[in-house]
Amino acid sequence: MATIKDVARAAGVSVATVSRVFQGSPLVASATARQVQRAAVCLDYSPNGAAQSLSTRNARTLGVLLPDLHGEFFSEAIRGIDHAVRAERFQVLLSSSHADAREMISVARSLRGRIDGLIVMAPDAGSARVIEDIARYFPVVLLNPGVRAKSCCAVSIANSDGAHQVVRHLIELGHERIAIVRGPSGNVDAKERLRGFRKALRKAGLGVPRGFEISGDFTQRSGYESAQTLLGLRPRPTAVFASNDYMAIGLMSALSEAGVRVPEELAVAGFDDIPLAQYVRPPLTTVRANAYELGERAVRMWFDSARARIARKVPRHEVLPAALVVRSSCGSGNGAALRPSLEEAGPPARAVNQIERERRRPLGG
Amino acid sequence: MATIKDVARAAGVSVATVSRVFQGSPLVASATARQVQRAAVCLDYSPNGAAQSLSTRNARTLGVLLPDLHGEFFSEAIRGIDHAVRAERFQVLLSSSHADAREMISVARSLRGRIDGLIVMAPDAGSARVIEDIARYFPVVLLNPGVRAKSCCAVSIANSDGAHQVVRHLIELGHERIAIVRGPSGNVDAKERLRGFRKALRKAGLGVPRGFEISGDFTQRSGYESAQTLLGLRPRPTAVFASNDYMAIGLMSALSEAGVRVPEELAVAGFDDIPLAQYVRPPLTTVRANAYELGERAVRMWFDSARARIARKVPRHEVLPAALVVRSSCGSGNGAALRPSLEEAGPPARAVNQIERERRRPLGG
DNA sequence: CATCATCTTGTAAACGGTTACATCGAGTCC
DNA sequence: GGACTCGATGTAACCGTTTACAAGATGATG
Numbered sequence: 001m002a003t004i005k006d007v008a009r010a011a012g013v014s015v016a017t018v019s020r021v022f023q024g025s026p027l028v029a030s031a032t033a034r035q036v037q038r039a040a041v042c043l044d045y046s047p048n049g050a051a052q053s054l055s056t057r058n059a060r061t062l063g064v065l066l067p068d069l070h071g072e073f074f075s076e077a078i079r080g081i082d083h084a085v086r087a088e089r090f091q092v093l094l095s096s097s098h099a100d101a102r103e104m105i106s107v108a109r110s111l112r113g114r115i116d117g118l119i120v121m122a123p124d125a126g127s128a129r130v131i132e133d134i135a136r137y138f139p140v141v142l143l144n145p146g147v148r149a150k151s152c153c154a155v156s157i158a159n160s161d162g163a164h165q166v167v168r169h170l171i172e173l174g175h176e177r178i179a180i181v182r183g184p185s186g187n188v189d190a191k192e193r194l195r196g197f198r199k200a201l202r203k204a205g206l207g208v209p210r211g212f213e214i215s216g217d218f219t220q221r222s223g224y225e226s227a228q229t230l231l232g233l234r235p236r237p238t239a240v241f242a243s244n245d246y247m248a249i250g251l252m253s254a255l256s257e258a259g260v261r262v263p264e265e266l267a268v269a270g271f272d273d274i275p276l277a278q279y280v281r282p283p284l285t286t287v288r289a290n291a292y293e294l295g296e297r298a299v300r301m302w303f304d305s306a307r308a309r310i311a312r313k314v315p316r317h318e319v320l321p322a323a324l325v326v327r328s329s330c331g332s333g334n335g336a337a338l339r340p341s342l343e344e345a346g347p348p349a350r351a352v353n354q355i356e357r358e359r360r361r362p363l364g365g
Numbered sequence: 366m367a368t369i370k371d372v373a374r375a376a377g378v379s380v381a382t383v384s385r386v387f388q389g390s391p392l393v394a395s396a397t398a399r400q401v402q403r404a405a406v407c408l409d410y411s412p413n414g415a416a417q418s419l420s421t422r423n424a425r426t427l428g429v430l431l432p433d434l435h436g437e438f439f440s441e442a443i444r445g446i447d448h449a450v451r452a453e454r455f456q457v458l459l460s461s462s463h464a465d466a467r468e469m470i471s472v473a474r475s476l477r478g479r480i481d482g483l484i485v486m487a488p489d490a491g492s493a494r495v496i497e498d499i500a501r502y503f504p505v506v507l508l509n510p511g512v513r514a515k516s517c518c519a520v521s522i523a524n525s526d527g528a529h530q531v532v533r534h535l536i537e538l539g540h541e542r543i544a545i546v547r548g549p550s551g552n553v554d555a556k557e558r559l560r561g562f563r564k565a566l567r568k569a570g571l572g573v574p575r576g577f578e579i580s581g582d583f584t585q586r587s588g589y590e591s592a593q594t595l596l597g598l599r600p601r602p603t604a605v606f607a608s609n610d611y612m613a614i615g616l617m618s619a620l621s622e623a624g625v626r627v628p629e630e631l632a633v634a635g636f637d638d639i640p641l642a643q644y645v646r647p648p649l650t651t652v653r654a655n656a657y658e659l660g661e662r663a664v665r666m667w668f669d670s671a672r673a674r675i676a677r678k679v680p681r682h683e684v685l686p687a688a689l690v691v692r693s694s695c696g697s698g699n700g701a702a703l704r705p706s707l708e709e710a711g712p713p714a715r716a717v718n719q720i721e722r723e724r725r726r727p728l729g730g
Numbered sequence: 731c732a733t734c735a736t737c738t739t740g741t742a743a744a745c746g747g748t749t750a751c752a753t754c755g756a757g758t759c760c
Numbered sequence: 761g762g763a764c765t766c767g768a769t770g771t772a773a774c775c776g777t778t779t780a781c782a783a784g785a786t787g788a789t790g
Binding site: 731734735736739741744746747749756757759 | 761762763765766767768770771772774775777778780783784785787790
């Protein structure tokens with residue numbers, strides 16, 4: 001592989017000049033620049049990234065630490081991250097499936113010199129110390145954090161508010177016995193959604209009967225299995241809020257097998273609005289949590305705070321609004337209505353448009 | 366940030382010794398090693414990756430070039446890649462959404478010095494030259510290639526065989542008018558699946574009536590929209606093979622809206638066996654293309670060929686068997702039968718077990 | 731013509747590691 | 761006790777860039 005020296009020799013100039021040419025420096029005479037370029041092409045040269053990183057002390061790379069990347073929520077988040085990162089001509093170094101905190105820290109440390117910063121998704125509570133530790137090495141942006149790490153920016157989804165909206169929607173439809181399938185204990189999203197659920201019921205003066213908070217772990221299977229518990233409850237709930245779409249879909253699948261009609265006998269709602277939510281039967285009423293945008297924003301926030309080195313003392317925390325998406329799995333059923341959050345700060349216009357755009361054209365038109 | 370020199374000074378040794386300690390070299394007296402370790406912990410030191418890469422000429426990083434990472438197939442593939450890469454204590458540098466060949470090449474070049482090799486997913490035909498070009502820089506493994514690039518290893522899915530199996534299954538169920546919803550033109554997977562479809566019909570002595578090959582682009586929406594075309598066909602097909610699961614799901618959604626019963630009035634089959642395929646109603650008969658394993662194998666293949674520098678002249682090409690997964694969307698309908706390929710080389714035992722393991726437990730047991 | 735500013739280019743010192751080679755003690759052997 | 765071996769450690773060159781600084785060329789200016 002050709003190095004900068006080879007190019008310099010071939011072009012009859014010094015390495016400094018070659019380096020300047022490749023950085024588009026205006027200090028090089030255009031005739032010289034042309035010569036250098038010719039030599040570079042001829043030798044098939046391109047600069048060595050490691051050497052550049054070492055010399056300039058930046059890697060033009062952002063690290064991404066994820067817990068595990070199952071499912072569409074993650075893949076959408078990564079997509080958002082990738083696009084935003086690429087817009088800055090940076091690269092993404094991805095590392096996922098971190099079992100425990102120690103492993104996470106050791107991976108983060110091993111990235112020193114290869115990345116300029118880190119996007120960390122740590123949905124498990126109790127990792128505050130881990131984050132603080134990592135944040136000593138690089139500027140970190142937290143994705144959907146439960147942990148309010150003091151030293152870094154964060155962007156999260158309005159979990160509690162979203163859950164609140166969807167449950168209020170159920171209540172407005174006349175439901176009074178509403179159950180929830182919870183997410184993994186320890187998971188912050190799950191916890192917040194549960195909080196929103198309870199708050200909505202409390203506000204409406206409804207209680208949560210014993211056994212109406214069923215445990216789950218965000219997998220389709222756990223949704224599927226929750227059906228059994230659910231159908232055994234007396235009095236039976238008339239509606240159920242699954243803490244994410246995967247569980248809602250697993251649940252509906254089980255209900256269909258058991259011959260329980262949705263929404264007539266049991267209304268089902270989810271959370272996340274994964275792309276498939278609109279394609280299951282009946283289409284799933286859910287809460288839009290835009291994973292793509294979540295990733296995108298996190299990256300933008302990172303660059304913002306990297307550019308403004310000053311005032312880093314005040315880490316920002318953005319909350320992405322969640323929007324109720326009404327389809328027919330809860331029986332209100334025209335499959336078209338969309339109810340953006342009214343409580344939410346910030347204009348929901350964007351999300352609405354997005355949803356409008358992706359709506360399927362009616363058949364047989 | 367502490368450097369190796371700081372540690373050396375603090376421990377009262379030379380940088381060479383510190384370096385040795387961090388590499389676990391046996392040449393260091395254990396007392397000295399302890400001192401160094403203490404100093405390192407104290408200074409919160411960890412080695413600079415860029416410097417290491419520069420010095421050793423390896424980056425312990427594999428690049429991954431993807432076309433775009435929509436949907437679960439990609440996220441599963443990445444997951445497989447990530448796991449396999451991590452098992453070798455390497456990192457993943459991810460770069461996706463490459464619009465055109467030029468961009469792909471320029472990104473690949475810019476990675477020089479930061480990666481040791483590349484996994485490239487290039488489902489568009491005609492990129493052979495791009496690949497060859499990139500392969501001059503690093504060892505490349507192709508993921509699901511249509512292009513038979515001569516200079517690099519590849520791992521792909523038995524697209525044609527899989528399609529052949531599923532269509533034969535339809536034929537065995539008695540269907541004679543079978544349509545296909547095609548994938549994007551130019552996409553190699555799509556092309557192969559179409560080939561398998563045609564072959565199965567030809568073998569059975571069945572023709573493909575005019576208009577029975579409907580165009581699509583692998584998106585749910587295109588599946589949804591294909592319903593309209595499909596229902597307009599005379600004579601109407603009794604079964605349809607959608608070239609991937611997303612389209613099959615979109616299609617079933619449209620059929621449900623149009624009041625067409627699946628599988629009674631129209632049998633539907635897909636391809637990929639994405640996790641959700643078993644949770645839609647009716648559960649989708651499809652072909653298992655294990656994306657996770659695809660990614661995993663690609664990485665393993667890369668390491669194999671990296672270790673055996675010799676005999677690189679003979680790039681291997683693995684084909685991952687595809688297994689028919691019979692659920693009820695085609696009407697054979699016990700939702701349990703699994704028919705592994707009989708034509709397939711290699712033992713299908715593994716895939717079968719996997720499918721068995723993930724089968725949902727019956728409700729109310 | 732000497733002086734000076736301006737452009738262009740080169741020299742060489744970082745950047746933070748790795749590692750071939752040299753060195754130095756302490757045993758071991760005869 | 762000198763030669764030799766062997767294990768532990770240090771010295772310094774090298775990896776491929778960037779960049780502060782020096783320096784040479786050129787043309788303008790007084």
